[in-house]
Amino acid sequence: MRTKVAIIGSGPAGLLLGHLLRQAGVDAVIVERQARxxxxxxIRAGVLERVTTDLMERLGLGERMSREGxxxxxxxxxxxxxxxRIEVEALxxxxxxxxxxxxxxxxxxEAAPERGLEIVWEAGEVALHxxxxxxxxxxxxxxxxRRRLECDLIAGCDGYHGPSRRAIPASAAREYERAxxxxxxxxxxxxPPCHHELIYSNHERGFALASMRSPTRSRYYIQVPLDxxxxxxxxxxxxxxxxxxxxxxxxxxxxxxPALEKSxxxxxSYVFEPMRHGRLFLAGDAAHIVPPxxxxxxxxxASDVAYLSEAIIAWARDDGEARLAGYSERALARVWKAxxxxxxxxxxxxxxxxxxxxxRAMQIAELDYIAGSTAMRTAIxxxxxxxxx
Ligand code: RFL
Ligand code: PHB
Numbered sequence: 001m002r003t004k005v006a007i008i009g010s011g012p013a014g015l016l017l018g019h020l021l022r023q024a025g026v027d028a029v030i031v032e033r034q035a036r037x038x039x040x041x042x043i044r045a046g047v048l049e050r051v052t053t054d055l056m057e058r059l060g061l062g063e064r065m066s067r068e069g070x071x072x073x074x075x076x077x078x079x080x081x082x083x084x085r086i087e088v089e090a091l092x093x094x095x096x097x098x099x100x101x102x103x104x105x106x107x108x109x110e111a112a113p114e115r116g117l118e119i120v121w122e123a124g125e126v127a128l129h130x131x132x133x134x135x136x137x138x139x140x141x142x143x144x145x146r147r148r149l150e151c152d153l154i155a156g157c158d159g160y161h162g163p164s165r166r167a168i169p170a171s172a173a174r175e176y177e178r179a180x181x182x183x184x185x186x187x188x189x190x191x192p193p194c195h196h197e198l199i200y201s202n203h204e205r206g207f208a209l210a211s212m213r214s215p216t217r218s219r220y221y222i223q224v225p226l227d228x229x230x231x232x233x234x235x236x237x238x239x240x241x242x243x244x245x246x247x248x249x250x251x252x253x254x255x256x257x258p259a260l261e262k263s264x265x266x267x268x269s270y271v272f273e274p275m276r277h278g279r280l281f282l283a284g285d286a287a288h289i290v291p292p293x294x295x296x297x298x299x300x301x302a303s304d305v306a307y308l309s310e311a312i313i314a315w316a317r318d319d320g321e322a323r324l325a326g327y328s329e330r331a332l333a334r335v336w337k338a339x340x341x342x343x344x345x346x347x348x349x350x351x352x353x354x355x356x357x358x359x360r361a362m363q364i365a366e367l368d369y370i371a372g373s374t375a376m377r378t379a380i381x382x383x384x385x386x387x388x389x
Contacts, residue, residue: 044101075197136279191257194210230263268291
């Protein structure tokens with residue numbers, strides 16, 4: 001097989017990149033380890049920045065998103081008692097859209113065949129070859145057969161655990177990492193949300209988040225220790241804990257229901273530099289991870305591929321290598337700012353093993369300062385809607 005750009009991974013980064021390249025007439029093939037149903041069914045992110053919704057619209061794939069997505073003009077921080085509203089639209093002139101990653105992924109996968117974007121599903125033993133040469137390739141096993149995809153460039157969009165980043169020699173890169181001492185236990189349920197906007201709550205017992213997918217589907221999370229077992233959290237216990245941590249106003253409006261999905265995800269901050277080595281370009285979670293506080297992960301994947309598609313399309317039109325050479329630096333400038341915001345909001349909103357009365361008082365004082373300062377709320381709102389490309 002031969003193509004211009006071999007894309008590894010069909011998460012939001014790989015799918016958006018594939019579509020952007022095809023729209024400009026650049027050939028691309030996606031190689032994905034999982035089955036189509038698995039990828040289309042994964043429950044993950046829920047909040048889209050303008051950068052992400054703009055890309056979907058530019059692709060002509062924003063129709064269902066604008067019909068079913070919930071436009072949010074603000075969100076709330078809470079201290080276990082009261083809600084502090086961050087008036088995102090009033091402070092920035094922009095909004096975010098609640099539309100599940102699951103839905104976004106489905107729209108992109110369904111549109112792939114008609115746009116000539118080939119996706120090889122269930123590809124095993126994916127390996128990268130000759131990334132430092134101008135004839136790189138990707139090998140894999142599909143339907144029991146070993147195959148090789150020759151290409152001019154490889155886009156590593158294979159998430160945190162994929163093989164792309166590992167194909168770059170350690171001597172050519174630098175890693176920055178912070179592991180957080182807790183995870184998020186998430187529940188998805190077909191019940192109406194307890195509030196029309198998201199609530200991020202810092203309760204004495206730990207963090208909780210009230211989010212949603214639609215007017216009839218809710219998504220909630222609580223902070224749990226890293227070694228927590230999901231079996232220790234039957235639905236009723238989880239609803240009780242959410243009601244406590246989200247505070248009286250949210251609890252009064254909370255509808256309980258059976259879990260459609262329940263899982264624990266660890267939290268991590270991570271950046272890999274540079275995002276390019278030879279003919280390999282990394283995008284999305286393959287190059288960086290943010291803790292989910294602030295909803296930046298999927299949106300960073302989208303901004304990476306906005307930059308990367310621009311660079312690849314210019315190069316394919318014989319515009320030379322300059323844009324490709326500038327990709328990593330351009331993408332990382334935005335990545336680091338999102339890392340900072342996610343790190344700061346995670347620190348403000350969670351209970352840490354060493355959180356004593358003093359640390360707790362500092363968090364409450366900061367929340368109180370935010371409640372009274374338009375300057376603080378503006379800074380938060382600017383970051384939440386997403387910094388400009
Ligand atoms: P993905 O989505 O992980 O996709 C990578 C793809 O690569 C495939 N792959 C391979 N393919 C071939 N060969 C191999 N050896 C491969 N190994 C892996 C995988 O199967 C997969 O299909 O990365 P991508 O595209 O960079 O997208 C990143 C986002 O998925 C991620 O950042 C977000 O989900 C993070 N995130 C959130 N982001 C937001 O912007 N807003 C949110 O509200 C938000 N909430 C969340 C989140 C992530 C969460 N979890 C589960 C970590 C909430 C949670 C709970
Ligand atoms: C979600 O709805 O899954 C969600 C929302 C906001 C976050 C993280 C996750 O910060």
